[in-house]
Amino acid sequence: MAEALLQTTVVGSYPQPDWLVNRDTLSKVVPRTRLREIWRVAEPFLQQAQDDATLLAIRDMERAGLDIITDGEMRRESYSNHFATALEGIDADRPAEIVSRTGHRTPVPRVVGKIRRARPVEVRDVQFLRANTGKPIKITLPGPFTMGQQVKDEFYGDAEAMCMDYARAVNEEAHDLVKAGADVIQLDEPWLRNNPEEAKLYAVKAINRALQGLTVPTVVHLCFGYAAVVPGSSKPSGYSFLPQLADTIAQQISIESAQPRIDLGVLKELAPKKVMLGVIDLNDPEIETPQKVADRIRAGLKHLSPDKLLPAPDCGMKYLPRATAFGKLKALVEGAALVRRELG
Numbered sequence: 001m002a003e004a005l006l007q008t009t010v011v012g013s014y015p016q017p018d019w020l021v022n023r024d025t026l027s028k029v030v031p032r033t034r035l036r037e038i039w040r041v042a043e044p045f046l047q048q049a050q051d052d053a054t055l056l057a058i059r060d061m062e063r064a065g066l067d068i069i070t071d072g073e074m075r076r077e078s079y080s081n082h083f084a085t086a087l088e089g090i091d092a093d094r095p096a097e098i099v100s101r102t103g104h105r106t107p108v109p110r111v112v113g114k115i116r117r118a119r120p121v122e123v124r125d126v127q128f129l130r131a132n133t134g135k136p137i138k139i140t141l142p143g144p145f146t147m148g149q150q151v152k153d154e155f156y157g158d159a160e161a162m163c164m165d166y167a168r169a170v171n172e173e174a175h176d177l178v179k180a181g182a183d184v185i186q187l188d189e190p191w192l193r194n195n196p197e198e199a200k201l202y203a204v205k206a207i208n209r210a211l212q213g214l215t216v217p218t219v220v221h222l223c224f225g226y227a228a229v230v231p232g233s234s235k236p237s238g239y240s241f242l243p244q245l246a247d248t249i250a251q252q253i254s255i256e257s258a259q260p261r262i263d264l265g266v267l268k269e270l271a272p273k274k275v276m277l278g279v280i281d282l283n284d285p286e287i288e289t290p291q292k293v294a295d296r297i298r299a300g301l302k303h304l305s306p307d308k309l310l311p312a313p314d315c316g317m318k319y320l321p322r323a324t325a326f327g328k329l330k331a332l333v334e335g336a337a338l339v340r341r342e343l344g
Contacts, residue, residue: 005306005343006297006336007067009276011221011254012079012186013316014072014138015325020049027175029318032108032150034085035077047282050075051128057135060322064329068136068184068310071129080142080150080190086121086122089155096152108220111153115165119173123180127262139182142162143189143220144206145199150191160202165207168277176323178216185252186219187211193222204243207248219276220245221254223315256314258296259283259322267303275304278314278330279335287327293335306343311336326336 016026018040025038040050057072074080083094094263095107122139129137144166148159156162174185187210192199222239239262245253248267254276257264267275279296280288293311300309311332317325 002308003069004340006340007310008066008333008336009066009138009222009310009312010061010070010329011276011278011313011316012070012188013075013318014060014075015317015322016072016074017053017056017322019135020053020074022141023319030037030296031081032080032084032106033095034081038077054125054128054215055132060131060326061329062133062135063087063196063300064326065333066135066329068130068138069129069133070140073140073316073318077279077320079140080147083121083142083173084147084150085109086117086119087115087166088118089165090115097155098152109151109164111151112153113155115162117169120176120276121173123173125196126177126180126182129319134181137181138184138219139177140186140188141173141177141210143187143192144170145203146189146191148206149195151242158286159198160206163202163206164209167206170210171212174210174214178214181274182216182226184217184219185211186221187250188221190221190223192241193239193254199241200244204244204247207245207250211249217252218250219252219254220248220250221276223278225254239266242266243320246273247269249269252310254312257300258314264299264303267300272308274310274313275300276310277304280313280332282314282317282320282328285324287324288331288335290331290334290338293331294338297335297339299341306339 021038039046053074054071057074061069087112090109091112092109096110097105100106126139138236144163147166148163153162192203201309209217253270256278258278258281276301278291297311
C-alpha cells in the first residue's frame with residue numbers, strides 16, 4: 001500500500017497541563033540542567049501524573065487527525081535536558097555558567113568524564129506511547145552537536161571527540177527505542193545554526209554516527225528557537241547551516257518556515273530528502289485557517305514533490321495554551337487535506 005501524501009506530524013512537544021508544570025517557571029527558561037521545581041506534582045506521584053498527561057497529549061493528537069504522533073514530551077523539562085543529564089560523565093548537580101553575547105547567564109552541566117549511556121532513558125516513554133495508540137509514533141532525542149554546545153567541557157579539551165561520544169550514546173538509545181516500538185526517530189539540532197562554523201567541521205559526521213544502523217525513518221530538526229523565547233522580529237530569513245544536511249543519512253530534514261518566512265528555494269538544496277515543513281506559526285496566537293495552512297503547503301510544493309513534504313508546526317508546541325495548540329493541529333490536518341484533494 002502506497003504511503004499517504006502530505007503526512008502530518010508534530011515536531012515533538014505539546015503543552016503540558018497547568019496541573020503538571022508551573023508554566024510561569026517554564027516560560028522563563030529552556031533548562032540545560034535539571035529544573036525539578038517546574039513540577040507541581042510531588043515525586044512519589046510524578047510518573048503517574050506524567051503518564052496521565054501523556055494520555056491527554058496522545059488523544060489530542062489523535063482527535064486532531066495527525067498521521068504521525070509523539071508522546072508530547074510530557075515528562076521533559078526541556079527538549080534536551082531529560083536525556084542529556086542522564087548520561088555518565090555529566091555533573092548536572094554542580095553546574096557551570098555560560099554567559100551569552102548579550103550577557104545572559106545560563107546554568108549548564110559540566111562534563112567531568114567520558115560521556116557514556118549507562119541506562120535506557122526514553123525506552124519506557126516509547127513503550128507507554130506504543131501501548132496507547134495504533135498510530136505511527138515518533139520519539140525525539142537531542143542531537144549530539146546540540147548537546148555538545150550546551151555544556152562546559154572540563155574533561156575532553158576536544159569538542160569533536162566529545163560530540164562523537166554524545167553521538168554513540170544517542171545511537172545506543174535510538175536502537176533501543178526502535179526495539180521498543182518507535183516508527184520514527186528524530187534528532188533535535190537547533191544549535192547547528194547557532195554555531196555554523198563549528199558545525200561545518202564535524203556536525204554531519206556526528207549526526208551520521210548517531211543515526212548509524214537505524215532501519216526506521218530518521219529526521220533532523222533545526223529551527224531558530226521557540227517562538228515564546230525568540231520573537232518573530234528576531235528570526236533571520238534563512239538558515240546558516242542547511243544545505244550541509246543533504247550529506248546526512250537522515251531521510252528527513254525538519255525546518256521552521258511559517259514564522260520566519262524563509263525563502264523556500266533552499267528546499268531544492270536538500271534533495272533527495274523529505275522535508276518536514278513548518279506551516280504553523282507558533283508566534284501567532286490566532287489559530288490559522290485551513291486555507292492559510294494550505295497556502296503554505298502549496299508554497300512548499302513549488303520546490304518539493306508531494307511525496308517529499310510532511311506538513312508540521314514550526315517547532316515544539318510546549319509553550320502554547322493547550323486549546324490553541326489543538327486548534328492549530330486541527331487546522332494543520334484540514335489544510336493538508338485540502339491540498340491532498342487538489343492533488344487527486
